[in-house]
Amino acid sequence: MIDRKYSRIVLALVLVMLAASVATVVWGPVHGLVAQLRTLTTAMGALLSWAFIWLWLTLIVGKPEKLEDTMRRFVGRILVAVTVLVFAGNIFWLTTMWKGAPPISIIAYVRLVFVSSGLIFIFFGNIVPKLSYQQTRQWIEVGPARHHRLNRIGGWLMVVAGIATVVAALALPADPRSLVGVYLAIAAAMLVPYLALAAIYVRAYRHELQAEHSA
Amino acid sequence: MNLVFKALSDPTRRRVLQLLRERPMTAGEIAEHFPLAKPTLSAHFAILREADLIEPEKHGKNITYRLKLSVLEDALLSFAQTFGIDLAVAPLPSGEIP
Numbered sequence: 001m002i003d004r005k006y007s008r009i010v011l012a013l014v015l016v017m018l019a020a021s022v023a024t025v026v027w028g029p030v031h032g033l034v035a036q037l038r039t040l041t042t043a044m045g046a047l048l049s050w051a052f053i054w055l056w057l058t059l060i061v062g063k064p065e066k067l068e069d070t071m072r073r074f075v076g077r078i079l080v081a082v083t084v085l086v087f088a089g090n091i092f093w094l095t096t097m098w099k100g101a102p103p104i105s106i107i108a109y110v111r112l113v114f115v116s117s118g119l120i121f122i123f124f125g126n127i128v129p130k131l132s133y134q135q136t137r138q139w140i141e142v143g144p145a146r147h148h149r150l151n152r153i154g155g156w157l158m159v160v161a162g163i164a165t166v167v168a169a170l171a172l173p174a175d176p177r178s179l180v181g182v183y184l185a186i187a188a189a190m191l192v193p194y195l196a197l198a199a200i201y202v203r204a205y206r207h208e209l210q211a212e213h214s215a
Numbered sequence: 216m217n218l219v220f221k222a223l224s225d226p227t228r229r230r231v232l233q234l235l236r237e238r239p240m241t242a243g244e245i246a247e248h249f250p251l252a253k254p255t256l257s258a259h260f261a262i263l264r265e266a267d268l269i270e271p272e273k274h275g276k277n278i279t280y281r282l283k284l285s286v287l288e289d290a291l292l293s294f295a296q297t298f299g300i301d302l303a304v305a306p307l308p309s310g311e312i313p
Contacts, residue, residue, distance in 0.1 A: 126286045132270065145239070148281065152289070159286045 009080050013087045075127055082120055086113075110179050111169045117183075118165030121190075125158025142201040143208070150201060154194050161190035219288055222266035223295060227251070228259050232282065232292055235269060239281035 096103055104112070129152040133144040142150060168182045222228055227249065234245055246256055260280065263269045270283040284292065 128286075129289065130267070130283050130285050132283075152284075155286045156289075 009083070013083050016087070071127070071131060075124070075131070078123070086116065107179075114169035114179060114183055115166050118162045118169060121158050121162030121165060123162075125155045125160075125162055128155040128158060142198070142205045146201040146205065150194075150198055153197060157190045157194055161186050164189075218262075218266040219268065219291070222262050222268055223288075223291055225259070225262075228263055229292065229295055231259060231263065232268060232284070233296070235280060235282040239272070239279050241277045241279050243277070245280065 093103075093109055129148070131151060133147045164186045165183060168186065169179065172179055172182060223232075230248070231245055234240060234248060242256070242260065246253065249256060251259075260269070260271075264271065268282070268284055268288060269280045272279045272281065
């Protein structure tokens with residue numbers, strides 16, 4: 001983990017955003033099924049971006065003990081700062097939805113959220129391969145060599161996914177549902193190979209440990 | 216970023232980074248690939264460390280270097296390699312570090 005306190009702050013903000021979005025969809029002054037669907041997909045898409053970033057950085061990057069690691073602290077603080085900004089923007093947008101007068105259209109909001117998510121993916125993806133090795137939770141421990149290889153591949157995947165997200169957000173037709181669909185496809189294309197490789201590495205590391213114990 | 220460009224501008228240092236792409240290596244293992252004096256190679260290591268492109272790890276008496284490239288730095292290095300920039304070891308005649 002980057003740092004337990006950073007990841008908890010981010011998780012708390014993501015959960016509050018989720019609750020606020022669901023409350024807006026269920027009880028908010030939204031008229032008609034299509035509008036409700038759009039609001040729902042918009043809210044879910046925005047939240048999933050942050051859920052993905054949180055999942056990635058809290059589970060994959062390392063354990064929080066070594067607070068002297070300035071790079072890790074820097075990444076953690078940037079993560080919290082960006083999440084707070086998105087949180088504030090999201091809550092502001094949802095509040096104006098309740099009043100029935102959002103300052104920008106749904107599609108503009110979706111594009112804005114996805115462009116920022118893409119930029120954040122690029123920023124964090126670029127940094128991830130530079131993070132030093134730390135022992136992490138036993139169930140996802142892969143050892144230093146595989147950790148660096150995994151972070152390098154993960155960083156590249158994240159940067160490519162970020163670029164694809166920005167391009168999709170700017171170039172695709174103005175339909176929130178298609179944008180969210182494309183976003184989910186990009187996120188899956190980023191996460192699935194990474195998690196598969198991580199699973200292979202975890203197994204290989206466990207085999208090594210068992211072989212060492214039995215020798 | 217200037218430090219990174221400075222570090223990547225030299226073929227010897229790029230070759231060091233290429234070697235470290237394969238696996239982490241000790242200073243001695245890296246030195247085997249270069250017909251350079253130890254102080255010259257140490258100066259190259261210092262420039263790479265200063266640019267935060269490699270990370271030294273102490274294992275007993277040995278120092279093992281590992282690659283520490285961001286995605287952008289990795290792409291820059293690949294760009295230099297792909298477009299035929301000479302990665303052969305070519306120290307300056309005077310032996311000075313660029």
